Amino acid sequence: MLIRNAEIAGLGRTHLRIEAGRIAAIGDGLRPGEHEAVLEAGGGALLPGLHDHHIHLLALAAALDSVPCGPPQVHDAGQLARTLTLKAAETQATSGDDWLRGTGYHESVAGDIDRHWLDRVVPDRPLRIQHRSGRLWILNSRALERLGAEDDGDAPLERIAGQASGRLYDADAWLRQRLGSRPPSLARVGRLLASHGVTGVTDTSQHNGPQELAHFAAEQARGHLLQAVLAMGDARLDGALPSGDVRPGHFKVHLHENELPPFDALCEDIRRRHAAGRNVAFHCVTLTELVFACAALEAAGVDTGTFAGDRIEHASVAPPETLPQLAALGLVVVTQPNFIRERGDVYLREVEAADLPWLYRARGLLDAGIPLAAGTDAPYGDPNPWLALEAAVTRKSASGRILGAAEALSPEQALALFTSPARQPGGPVRRLAVGAPADLCLLDRPWADARERLGAVHVRATWRTGKMIWQ
Template sequence: MAESGVDLVLSGGRIWCGREAGFAAALAVADGRVAAVGARDAIEPLAGARTRRLDLAGRLAIPAFNEAHMHLLPYGLGLSQVNLRAEEVRTLDEALRRVAAAARAAPKGAWVLGRGYDHFVLDIGRHPTAEELDRAAPDHPVVIRRTCGHMIVANSAAMRLAGVGHNTPDPEGGVIERRGGKLTGLFQERAMRLILDQVPAPDEVQMVEGIRAACADLAGRGFAAATDMNVGMTAGLAEIAAYERAKRDGQLGLRMWQVLAGNPEGIAQAAWEEGLRPMAGDAMLRWGAVKVFADGSAGGLTAAFFDPYLDSAGGGTGVLCFPTETMHHLLGLYHRQGWQLDIHAIGDAAIEQVLSGMEAADTPEHPVAGRRHRIEHCGFLTADQRRRMKARGILPVPQPVFMYEFGDLYVKNLGRARAEAAYPMRTWIEEGHEPSASSDAPVSTVDPFVNLYAMLTRRTNRGTVLGPDQTLTLEQALHAYTYAGAYSQFAETTRGTLAPGMLADIAVISADLFTLSPEEVLTARADLTLRGGAVIFDRHGELAAAAAQ
């Protein structure tokens, strides 16, 4: 390094190194790691003839974002499915038009898959029905998934292929909706498998392309690390092989924390029997955790609560996916095997079932302390549950963007008081928890700047402010989106901050976020993303130009 200098020097703008470290004026990268940070006149002598220089020109550099909870392969595959998300689709007619267009472009009898509709936003104020999908695509089986991912609507052709009729019983932990004894096409929670198991699984080539596309999309947003939270529920054990091939073929653009599907219909036990063990892999692809679903979603009325939903929303207390005995058995099994537990629980009753199961699994032979078990979402919990989580180092892994996208629906379903208290980011931080920020994409937008806006304002996309006492500073929000995500993946000693020796996972933002209003943060974007000092996204071709000089 003495002759040629460091590989890269960033200067000309502020570099946010982390919550504790604050700002630096310049940063040097060598051999994929941060070589030095500090004043510009201290860093510049490290440069040599071959050193590339990046002028931030007043922009902000930060540790690259870490997407601590998303479904990367489904997100990548979904990029080629019918887009029904609320940003573009707000009427039933538009949803059906898109389904019909996809059907016309597909061979007769081929499946048509759509993702992301929100019945709360649609002009009809309800879910589409099988009959409506039949009219749009009479010659194709159709499945569209609600934005939460916990319910689908299938048309008649899809239900026939699945052998589902009006007398088909509800499976354990699932609901098949009927009105007047007639199927509506709506399937909730574990009942979705009746239909989804009939959809042809993608082959390895398609999955590798989905992985590549998703990684490229996230790199373009400033991410260098992400998760796949339910590996195996799209194509079984073949998903493990697809990820390994993507890595081998250079198509894995992000550092991945992999979470195996642990429900009985998942692959966790089969993967164990084939020899996959906790923490197998490397810094690019790490198999670290198992996921089990305890309940559904608050927007879909399937998150499990002690107190019922409002009568105007239909009442009821939601759906527990498993009896407590079954849940505790699964948690104990995977805990003893050595996996991190990444367990989906949104409502307080589901959180209680999961938390008590983790406590029951805590034995002298297999202590919970240090395992960093996670409760995913963890949206509506009590003070006592927070205390018990803190006592055992159990991490909340929330999605603040849910307040932006679904907050008004929480008010409608649960009332103002419960909506105000949901996803208590500031309380968690003040109590000493380490909440990460994530999106659950494709459930919500993966755009990190929308998530930052949600943490800064607690404002919904309709302008409602819910729980203003839970707003964060920008520094706290960035910490949750960088260091805390790495911490939840046992990676905080190598990434999540920009200190000497850390991996050079860096995002350059289009403006200095610390000088912007929250509304201006919404319009920011990533201009450059580095993973280990290598360029994985360069909006303006800046480093390519620097290399050519």
């Protein structure tokens, strides 16, 4: 294919040829060959395909078939009740007594809801709602009955005065086993991400193992999953080999401040993973978790080899005193600027004022010499990376209030968060050059226009290894 009159950084308007999955030529003198497809770019910016460095593919696939139960779609208890009642009625004729699934719930909507609250809204269908943190499921009585869980003393349910509250914490594996569910199709996920110019992702799910990697590869082979995948996971991925365009990645440690693992055991786990050739990534959304992770990596030793470094996911709260250690350890931070837009108004109400300047930092990390990349954390965040890019520049919440103005990036720095290589997040951005893989996205406008309002950008076409996966 010949892409004509595309704006390429440093070159202005020019032409680009794709052959055999790579960029074969760039220049004004290129002419269409015999039987060569031609796409007229009209001066739109042609960029490297975006890489979402923190996403959860299977959860996103499930969320696309679920009922939104929290902001920005749902804001109060009455709206949530109406949404669930309507969805239950809409699907009753086709779904019978099948499950109803909700996602994205937050306490700002209706407080700490439980089975009894859900029973009043949906009494006749098994219903489960996932908290936006991904750690909590809330089930109604019909769901508990369907799972055979209420009278099962071994079920990991929260119990109050001996009765199941309907709340289920950190037990996704148990729930999947009880449901007997099969992994979902990733066709909708692949198309959605391609429509945003995403050609690669890093799946950061903690419990990925050989079965999940095999599913990703099978979905790629079916033409459903259109992106390259680097997959984090647990110890079962030690020594795992690539399959299709799916590669095993970091060992994921999901820290919970109220239940931190034994320090010495964690350090030994880090050493084992490094010995197996894997880096380690820590989920850190509180200051305590960040300090604990850094202490463990300092004691066990960091590894900057296989994937260009151990990682901190989120670094949601990173005050100035934490930055020297992050830099000294050579850690990579993968942040989510979209949460400033999506959750900023809640943060302004609920987060201590002293912590507000240090939420989801960007410029401060770069100024400290800390490699920085970004992901959307979809489905726990919006999967559109262009909204995340705009939030990184404006630092505005949904209502327009600014959080951490000093952390704002230029549009070019924001774009770099999603254009560093999968194996080197925060490293040198990928460039369009002859011989490079043809992972590309074409915008509907020149960069000078796009940079003024990144959230309004539309992607005209996306290519991965030379194949057009979106137009």
